[in-house]
Amino acid sequence: MxxxxxxxxxxxxxxxxxxxxxxxxxxxxxxxxxDKCDSCGECVDVCPVGAIYEE
Structure with a gap:
């Protein structure tokens, strides 16, 4: 992410x-x-401004 x-x-x-x-x-x-991130996408879904995305 x-x-x-x-x-x-x-x-x-x-x-x-x-x-x-x-x-x-x-x-x-x-x-x-x-190393800790499992790419579940929860952070992407919760971000109110769309600042997080997958590589």
């Missing part, structure tokens, strides 16, 4: 929905750990 930080409002909805704990907020960025 990829996060477009220009679109991301850092609402943290994706962090809350991620069962794998693959998404975290660091400083003013939201980062997805590809």
């Amino acid at each position: 990829i996060i477009d930080m220009e679109e991301c409002g850092i609402c943290e909805d994706c962090i809350d929905v991620c069962m794998e704990e693959a998404i975290e907020k660091k400083a003013y960025k939201v980062i997805i750990d590809p």
Whole structure:
């Protein structure tokens, strides 16, 4: 998964929905750990601005 930080409002909805704990907020960025992410798409579905998409 990829996060477009220009679109991301850092609402943290994706962090809350991620069962794998693959998404975290660091400083003013939201980062997805590809080693933890299982590409379930829950973060894509919950993002209110469509900032997360599959590679």
